[in-house]
Amino acid sequence: MKLCMIGAGYVGLVSGACFSDLGNEVICVDSDTNKINNLKNSIIPIYEPGLGELVKKNYKSGRLSFSTDLPSSIKKSNIIFICVGTPTKKNGIAADLTQIFNVSKELSHYINKFKIIITKSTVPVTTGDKVEKIISKKVKKKLFSVVSNPEFLREGEAIRDFIYPDRIVIGTQNKKTNKILKQLYSPLISKGAKYLNTSRRSAELIKYASNAFLATKITYINEIANMCEKLNVNVEDVSIGMGLDKRIGGRFLRAGPAYGGSCFPKDTRAILSTAKQIKSNLSLIKSVINSNENRTKILTERIYKILKGNLKNKKICFLGVTFKANTDDMRESSSLKMIPAILKKGALITYYDPTGEKKEFKKFKNIEFKNSIKAACVNSDLVIIHTEWNDFKSIDFKKIIKKKNFKLFDMRNIYSTEKMKADKINYFSIGR
Ligand code: UDX
Numbered sequence: 001m002k003l004c005m006i007g008a009g010y011v012g013l014v015s016g017a018c019f020s021d022l023g024n025e026v027i028c029v030d031s032d033t034n035k036i037n038n039l040k041n042s043i044i045p046i047y048e049p050g051l052g053e054l055v056k057k058n059y060k061s062g063r064l065s066f067s068t069d070l071p072s073s074i075k076k077s078n079i080i081f082i083c084v085g086t087p088t089k090k091n092g093i094a095a096d097l098t099q100i101f102n103v104s105k106e107l108s109h110y111i112n113k114f115k116i117i118i119t120k121s122t123v124p125v126t127t128g129d130k131v132e133k134i135i136s137k138k139v140k141k142k143l144f145s146v147v148s149n150p151e152f153l154r155e156g157e158a159i160r161d162f163i164y165p166d167r168i169v170i171g172t173q174n175k176k177t178n179k180i181l182k183q184l185y186s187p188l189i190s191k192g193a194k195y196l197n198t199s200r201r202s203a204e205l206i207k208y209a210s211n212a213f214l215a216t217k218i219t220y221i222n223e224i225a226n227m228c229e230k231l232n233v234n235v236e237d238v239s240i241g242m243g244l245d246k247r248i249g250g251r252f253l254r255a256g257p258a259y260g261g262s263c264f265p266k267d268t269r270a271i272l273s274t275a276k277q278i279k280s281n282l283s284l285i286k287s288v289i290n291s292n293e294n295r296t297k298i299l300t301e302r303i304y305k306i307l308k309g310n311l312k313n314k315k316i317c318f319l320g321v322t323f324k325a326n327t328d329d330m331r332e333s334s335s336l337k338m339i340p341a342i343l344k345k346g347a348l349i350t351y352y353d354p355t356g357e358k359k360e361f362k363k364f365k366n367i368e369f370k371n372s373i374k375a376a377c378v379n380s381d382l383v384i385i386h387t388e389w390n391d392f393k394s395i396d397f398k399k400i401i402k403k404k405n406f407k408l409f410d411m412r413n414i415y416s417t418e419k420m421k422a423d424k425i426n427y428f429s430i431g432r
Pocket of ligand 1: 151152153154155156167211214217252253254255256258259260261262264265267323324369
């Protein structure tokens with residue numbers, strides 16, 4: 001089939017490359033000329049394991065192409081995926097749908113034959129109705145169909161999540177449209193993906209309700225971890241014990257720092273905003289947002305406590321600063337709050353991240369990026385493991401750190417408490 005992905009970002013580029021790898025003809029369109037030119041030279045704008053190879057292979061085969069020309073790309077395609085950003089509004093909690101509506105308006109000029117218009121970006125419930133209204137100002141209803149097909153891609157695992165999704169959710173009540181999309185996704189369905197056809201609004205809500213639930217699950221185990229620390233219980237034992245109950249499931253029960261990223265924080269706020277607009281009460285999600293924000297304060301307090309309340313001129317090393325491993329994404333990473341707070345207390349910070357130096361820290365004094373784990377750790381009083389990169393999983397701390405009585409705060413429970421005790425390392429972790 002001939003597809004057009006509007007927006008070549010985390011969603012559009014990954015989905016476009018994967019769809020082309022399934023044999024479809026895909027045009028990724030973006031208004032950013034620089035990004036499009038880079039993509040034509042296989043320079044990928046985002047860090048996503050395996051994406052570079054996938055783009056190169058399919059671009060070379062001619063199935064995948066890049067363009068800044070929206071009109072011709074729309075005209076050539078049968079299925080148009082809207083994959084533009086829906087960030088949280090500057091002074092509020094609602095999703096900013098400006099880009100969605102601008103693209104809907106623009107594409108309505110170029111619908112020359114029946115086209116399926118799909119919102120793949122995460123959009124609040126009823127957005128599809130508004131997109132349909134915008135397009136119908138210019139186009140007869142029988143010439144287009146607006147569908148919600150939310151993505152469930154995790155950064156760092158996006159290609160795997162696309163090829164092996166738990167479910168494909170298609171929000172449309174148009175039988176012809178549903179048949180076409182079932183055909184488009186048939187290679188994944190034959191690999192075992194569940195195909196769910198539902199109403200457009202249900203599909204929109206499934207996305208938000210799922211992300212808000214996952215954020216709740218993580219916040220839940222983080223609060224249980226706080227209890228474990230006071231009860232001398234290992235939260236990992238509790239997670240395993242809980243997860244053996246199939247109604248709970250073991251995934252997303254790893255205690256750690258506050259959750260971050262471009263989705264959970266944005267989507268929990270957006271669903272709250274929708275609830276407020278329709279006067280429905282989502283008190284649980286409100287408390288999840290507050291609890292997660294408070295978690296960063298709790299862990300920052302822990303850092304003070306580990307260094308006996310005096311951070312002045314103490315050398316603290318952060319291993320990993322992004323919101324999680326296998327990504328370069330700093331959006332809403334808990335390090336963005338922890339680091340300024342401890343700098344304010346007089347700490348001297350070095351950090352290493354496998355994805356390189358971060359512009360977010362350039363405006364601060366007394367923080368320095370180091371090109372290796374060793375260089376970042378060597379003079380530390382305290383090493384903080386902030387993300388669970390494989391690179392951090394077998395470090396010989398006693399060999400690389402000069403200070404005898406250094407401390408290690410493992411926020412991802414990568415190391416075993418027994419091993420750390422045996423190695424006589426002053427070790428702190430989460431919920432253990
Ligand atoms: C999430 C959803 O998982 C994905 O389905 C959706 O499409 C986009 O949002 P993403 O934000 O990329 O994906 O990352 P994810 O792996 O879900 O992690 C989100 C946050 O939760 C990270 O800060 C991560 O460190 C944290 N997390 C995740 C935990 O603290 N514990 C866990 O067990 C899992």
